[in-house]
Amino acid sequence: MRPIPNSVMSANNRRESGKSHLLYFVLLTVVLS
Numbered sequence: 001m002r003p004i005p006n007s008v009m010s011a012n013n014r015r016e017s018g019k020s021h022l023l024y025f026v027l028l029t030v031v032l033s
Helices: 006-032
Strands: none
Touching: none
């Protein structure tokens, strides 16, 4: 994965922050368990 510019990241987060954060949280939970 190549680094993503901050502007693109923030725009993406604004559009689907809930989905992304939930996915990340689930991923973390799976990795840690």
